[in-house]
Amino acid sequence: MAMIAYKCPRYRVTVVDINPRRIAEWNSDHLPIYEPGLEEIVKAARGRNLFFSTEVEKGIKESEIIFVSVNTPTKTFGAGAGMAADLQYWDKTARQIRKYSNSNKIIVEKSTLPVKTAEAMKRILTSEDNGIRFDVLSNPEFLAEGTAIRDLENPDRVLIGSSQTPSGLKARDVLVEIYANWVSRERIIISNIWSSELSKLVANAFLAQRISSINAISALCEKAEADITEVAYAVGMDRRIGNKFLNASVGFGGSCFKKDILNLVYLCRHYDLKEVADYWEAVVRINDYQKERFMLNMLNVMFNTLANKRICLFGFAFKADTGDTRESPANFVAKRLVEEKARVVITDPKALKNAAEDLEGVGGEISYVEDPYEASAGCSAIAVMTEWEIYAGLDFERIYRSMAKPAFIFDGRNILDHEKLYGIGFNVFPIGKPGLTHF
Numbered sequence: 472m473a474m475i476a477y478k479c480p481r482y483r484v485t486v487v488d489i490n491p492r493r494i495a496e497w498n499s500d501h502l503p504i505y506e507p508g509l510e511e512i513v514k515a516a517r518g519r520n521l522f523f524s525t526e527v528e529k530g531i532k533e534s535e536i537i538f539v540s541v542n543t544p545t546k547t548f549g550a551g552a553g554m555a556a557d558l559q560y561w562d563k564t565a566r567q568i569r570k571y572s573n574s575n576k577i578i579v580e581k582s583t584l585p586v587k588t589a590e591a592m593k594r595i596l597t598s599e600d601n602g603i604r605f606d607v608l609s610n611p612e613f614l615a616e617g618t619a620i621r622d623l624e625n626p627d628r629v630l631i632g633s634s635q636t637p638s639g640l641k642a643r644d645v646l647v648e649i650y651a652n653w654v655s656r657e658r659i660i661i662s663n664i665w666s667s668e669l670s671k672l673v674a675n676a677f678l679a680q681r682i683s684s685i686n687a688i689s690a691l692c693e694k695a696e697a698d699i700t701e702v703a704y705a706v707g708m709d710r711r712i713g714n715k716f717l718n719a720s721v722g723f724g725g726s727c728f729k730k731d732i733l734n735l736v737y738l739c740r741h742y743d744l745k746e747v748a749d750y751w752e753a754v755v756r757i758n759d760y761q762k763e764r765f766m767l768n769m770l771n772v773m774f775n776t777l778a779n780k781r782i783c784l785f786g787f788a789f790k791a792d793t794g795d796t797r798e799s800p801a802n803f804v805a806k807r808l809v810e811e812k813a814r815v816v817i818t819d820p821k822a823l824k825n826a827a828e829d830l831e832g833v834g835g836e837i838s839y840v841e842d843p844y845e846a847s848a849g850c851s852a853i854a855v856m857t858e859w860e861i862y863a864g865l866d867f868e869r870i871y872r873s874m875a876k877p878a879f880i881f882d883g884r885n886i887l888d889h890e891k892l893y894g895i896g897f898n899v900f901p902i903g904k905p906g907l908t909h910f
């Protein structure tokens with residue numbers, strides 16, 4: 472919404488949220504999320520045509536177009552628990568919109584939702600005959616955290632799904648006009664509403680599948696003495712495959728991939744498509760396997776005990792350039808290390824506050840240290856969990872001198888110079904390549 476306000480000064484954009492702390496942060500110098508370039512965009516538009524408020528009722532009444540971007544996490548209770556989308560926030564929002572609306576509105580689904588949710592929204596909105604017309608559009612968000620501003624400014628595509636009725640098509644054209652302020656027309660694509668909803672789930676499933684595919688092969692490389700970087704390079708040179716998204720790692724995280732695939736799996740099961748559901752579910756299973764494999768390898772090579780050893784996690788965010796830690800592999804590894812009675816030290820340039828919140832009540836000995844040199848001092852091992860650029864540029868001779876010996880590095884992102892680290896004295900364990908050990 473900040474990007475829309477920034478690019479289209481003639482629209483007035485009001486962001487409302489039921490969480491007053493978040494709104495206060497959006498109105499302050501300390502935005503609630505870190506995203507390169509976001510602060511500049513917000514500062515340029517805030518107070519001009521971008522406003523943040525907790526007044527949901529007023530926001531609904533005053534707006535002609537309402538983008539619904541509430542959370543749609545995986546359900547943790549009842550039917551479909553652990554798999555289906557929890558639509559309670561979505562449902563509540565639909566009822567709020569119905570209750571407070573006193574003029575016709577266009578409702579835009581921005582949240583990622585199961586197929587046919589727009590129909591449910593429409594039913595709730597029109598269940599009271601108050602003479603108001605609601606047109607529901609699907610406009611899934613394809614931005615990636617860490618590069619959100621770049622992706623919004625120059626998107627691969629903007630997808631708008633609508634019903635094919637005259638008023639549905641008219642509403643679609645209103646939304647097309649907004650994006651056309653800065654996105655070229657050929658990148659604004661239109662479809663029927665169900666295709667639009669499904670495309671978002673499928674895009675995330677394909678992206679996650681690519682990561683799980685290369686990660687599955689990384690396990691084989693470690694056994695077969697092949698090198699995953701060389702394999703990925705050779706495979707990616709094929710233009711039909713392409714070289715993007717082929718970096719093996721400790722596994723994918725983030726709030727979307729797992730939730731959206733499970734959503735897809737649940738939908739397939741709902742339609743009795745067992746084989747299709749099993750196929751996609753395996754993408755999540757490989758990801759869990761990769762995180763567990765990483766952890767068990769640490770335990771195994773560190774002489775089958777981690778008790779009382781200090782282990783430093785380099786990075787806690789689920790990827791670089793974000794402070795978001797939802798479903799981060801570091802979260803999983805930290806908890807498993809605590810179970811093994813290791814003493815865990817976490818360092819991250821942007822995610823320490825979220826890390827501390829995530830691990831509250833986990834027990835064990837966990838500390839949070841911003842400076843990576845201080846964090847790794849006295850540790851037996853470093854595990855690189857996030858591909859922050861700063862880590863590759865650290866002085867590892869200095870770090871080695873300050874660590875307990877033998878010193879280990881587990882590079883869960885393959886971002887370090889492994890030969891060099893080995894030369895310094897570290898025992899080095901990358902992903903998908905043979906380990907380099909001094910014993």
Ligand SMILES: NC(=O)c1ccc[n+]([C@@H]2O[C@H](COP(=O)([O-])OP(=O)(O)OC[C@H]3O[C@@H](n4cnc5c(N)ncnc54)[C@H](O)[C@@H]3O)[C@@H](O)[C@H]2O)c1
Nearest residue numbers: 487488489490540541542543560563564581582583612616
């Ligand atoms: N995070 C991403 O990169 C990303 C990318 C694409 C799509 N999405 C989708 O966007 C949606 C939101 O994701 P997010 O990461 O921003 O989630 P989030 O949990 O960070 O934010 C959702 C916000 O909605 C607010 N909210 C809940 N109910 C409300 C109500 N009735 N009225 C007003 N505000 C309400 C919450 O307080 C919260 O601040 C999800 O469906 C997600 O799948 C997210």
